[in-house]
Amino acid sequence: MAEPLEVDYQELKHLVSERALQGETVLLNMGPQHPSTHGVLRLLLELDGEVIINCIPDIGFLHTGIEKNMESKRWEMAEVMTDRTDYLNNTGNNLAYCLAIERLADLDVPPRAQAVRVILVELERISNHLVWLGTHALDLAAMSLFLYCFRERESILDIKELCSGQRMMTTYFRPGGLWRDIPAEFEIAVRRFLRMFPGRIKEYDALLKKNPIFMDRTRNIGKISAEDAINLSLTGPVLRGSGVAYDLRKAQPYSGYELYDFVVPIGTHGDVYDRYLVRMEEMRQSLRIIQQALDKLPYGPFRSNNRKYVPPPRAELGTSMEAVIHHFKLWTEGFTVPKGAVYVPVESPKGELGYYVESSGGNQPHRVHMRTASFLNLQALPLMCKGHLVADLVGIIGSIDIVLGDCDR
Amino acid sequence: MSEEHLNTTLKALKDRFELADSAVMKYPPTLEVPPGQIVQVSQALRDEFGFNFLCELTAVDYWPEEQPRFNVVYGFYSHANNVRLMLRVPLNGDDPSLPTLERLYKGANWHERELWDMFGIHFEGHPDLRRILMPFDWEGHPLRKDYPLGYEEPQFTFNYDEIDKRKHHARYEEA
Numbered sequence: 001m002a003e004p005l006e007v008d009y010q011e012l013k014h015l016v017s018e019r020a021l022q023g024e025t026v027l028l029n030m031g032p033q034h035p036s037t038h039g040v041l042r043l044l045l046e047l048d049g050e051v052i053i054n055c056i057p058d059i060g061f062l063h064t065g066i067e068k069n070m071e072s073k074r075w076e077m078a079e080v081m082t083d084r085t086d087y088l089n090n091t092g093n094n095l096a097y098c099l100a101i102e103r104l105a106d107l108d109v110p111p112r113a114q115a116v117r118v119i120l121v122e123l124e125r126i127s128n129h130l131v132w133l134g135t136h137a138l139d140l141a142a143m144s145l146f147l148y149c150f151r152e153r154e155s156i157l158d159i160k161e162l163c164s165g166q167r168m169m170t171t172y173f174r175p176g177g178l179w180r181d182i183p184a185e186f187e188i189a190v191r192r193f194l195r196m197f198p199g200r201i202k203e204y205d206a207l208l209k210k211n212p213i214f215m216d217r218t219r220n221i222g223k224i225s226a227e228d229a230i231n232l233s234l235t236g237p238v239l240r241g242s243g244v245a246y247d248l249r250k251a252q253p254y255s256g257y258e259l260y261d262f263v264v265p266i267g268t269h270g271d272v273y274d275r276y277l278v279r280m281e282e283m284r285q286s287l288r289i290i291q292q293a294l295d296k297l298p299y300g301p302f303r304s305n306n307r308k309y310v311p312p313p314r315a316e317l318g319t320s321m322e323a324v325i326h327h328f329k330l331w332t333e334g335f336t337v338p339k340g341a342v343y344v345p346v347e348s349p350k351g352e353l354g355y356y357v358e359s360s361g362g363n364q365p366h367r368v369h370m371r372t373a374s375f376l377n378l379q380a381l382p383l384m385c386k387g388h389l390v391a392d393l394v395g396i397i398g399s400i401d402i403v404l405g406d407c408d409r
Numbered sequence: 410m411s412e413e414h415l416n417t418t419l420k421a422l423k424d425r426f427e428l429a430d431s432a433v434m435k436y437p438p439t440l441e442v443p444p445g446q447i448v449q450v451s452q453a454l455r456d457e458f459g460f461n462f463l464c465e466l467t468a469v470d471y472w473p474e475e476q477p478r479f480n481v482v483y484g485f486y487s488h489a490n491n492v493r494l495m496l497r498v499p500l501n502g503d504d505p506s507l508p509t510l511e512r513l514y515k516g517a518n519w520h521e522r523e524l525w526d527m528f529g530i531h532f533e534g535h536p537d538l539r540r541i542l543m544p545f546d547w548e549g550h551p552l553r554k555d556y557p558l559g560y561e562e563p564q565f566t567f568n569y570d571e572i573d574k575r576k577h578h579a580r581y582e583e584a
Binding site: 342 | 552
């Protein structure tokens with residue numbers, strides 16, 4: 001006879017109910033190595049039959065001390081670590097960090113750099129949503145979509161590689177602009193993607209939107225009301241699925257988002273299906289933004305001319321002594337940022353990504369805190385999954401769209 | 410519209426609770442609040458001025474300074490008026506503690522657990538204050554400035570003995 005599975009939950013014992021301790025309900029440990037928890041998320045589930053009556057998330061398995069590490073690195077070195085938090089939204093993290101430094105130092109960013117930033121961040125949003133869609137559909141047993149989504153994501157990664165030489169960890173945005181100008185093939189590659197992608201979204205919708213199995217497993221599942229969502233500090237598609245049109249690109253535009261015409265899609269029921277609809281529409285709106293930004297992409301410098309923060313071009317090093325000094329200073333001790341603190345939020349694909357950056361006037365940040373959407377959105381999971389079946393839990397986790405690297409930092 | 414709302418809020422709070430602007434924060438507009446008043450100020454912000462959303466909660470350590478050693482930073486956002494406002498609470502180094510905001514904003518729950526985990530700031534009245542990112546039996550609070558950043562030191566001939574003394578437990582012992 002098989003031994004019953006022992007769940008080690010000593011540190012969580014005070015959270016489970018009396019019934020579970022007496023053995024009337026079942027305690028089930030899900031994760032941290034479960035494929036549908038999208039990383040290393042551990043859930044302690046209390047089950048009555050197949051119904052979840054309590055869910056206790058246990059996070060921190062991917063905590064790498066990024067915030068602590070950033071405090072001992074120079075400003076420009078610390079930026080490399082921002083890529084590594086959310087591995088599906090690297091440029092978005094770079095953008096928030098750069099915007100924070102630029103605001104602290106009153107650094108200007110030329111219009112061309114702003115437009116390129118918008119294009120890349122929106123491409124990143126599509127690529128993030130593609131990974132979400134693929135894995136979410138896979139969790140709900142739609143296997144083929146996963147392969148299609150990763151095929152399209154590949155062409156976005158190719159565009160990133162074209163610009164920065166890296167597919168994922170780009171660090172392409174630098175305080176004051178970009179690392180280098182976009183190559184000549186960039187526009188062709190993005191336009192090819194813009195032509196190809198609308199048809200592909202139609203294909204995804206044809207596979208899922210009216211699919212009775214998908215609808216059965218997502219409608220009226222994981223509902224959350226707008227009041228609860230706001231009170232729990234939810235942001236992003238999870239909040240918009242509940243009908244609150246809070247999108248930082250519209251509400252408090254940054255990096256030139258006020259120039260582009262787009263719609264913030266919202267849902268009505270706040271269930272898993274509405275979050276799916278919101279994200280699908282967001283991909284179409286991102287395409288519109290990219291199209292507009294590309295059509296009126298301004299010419300001009302790609303980074304600021306402020307030599308205290310931005311290195312001089314290579315050509316000047318041979319002729320200007322001042323340029324050599326700036327170059328030497330920047331690559332040996334780095335730049336210093338005036339004393340002060342800012343909180344700069346941007347709209348990441350998962351929600352509000354805020355960087356709290358404090359400088360003590362030196363060449364290293366005094367404190368960097370990332371307010372990440374995954375961390376706070378995950379907090380609503382116990383409320384969302386109460387009363388649902390275990391099989392629905394994977395759909396709910398998928399619909400929150402968490403990245404554990406983003407959550408644990 | 411929104412700018413106006415922000416200014417009236419700031420003025421009303423300053424008058425009622427005798428608060429001052431924070432000297433550190435560049436953006437968004439920030440008020441400095443003594444630890445005892447944080448719940449009342451947040452309650453007023455939520456109920457009277459429509460700041461229904463807690464967007465940020467973090468702390469900064471100014472060690473070796475002791476009074477105040479920590480600054481706890483609260484960020485609020487109003488969905489109706491589209492404005493952002495922050496509060497900074499200075500805290501002393503010995504046994505730092507604050508009343509919890511969990512009853513007003515449910516979203517503060519994990520934020521406060523994170524601050525307890527990383528800085529050792531105690532939140533009174535929190536329903537479940539335990540570590541969130543570090544293992545439950547971890548000792549110390551990693552984001553404090555006096556907590557060393559651990560890394561592997563390369564051993565050379567000149568510092569071999571000194572490092573060996575500290576790390577003898579990790580030495581390969583021949584059987």
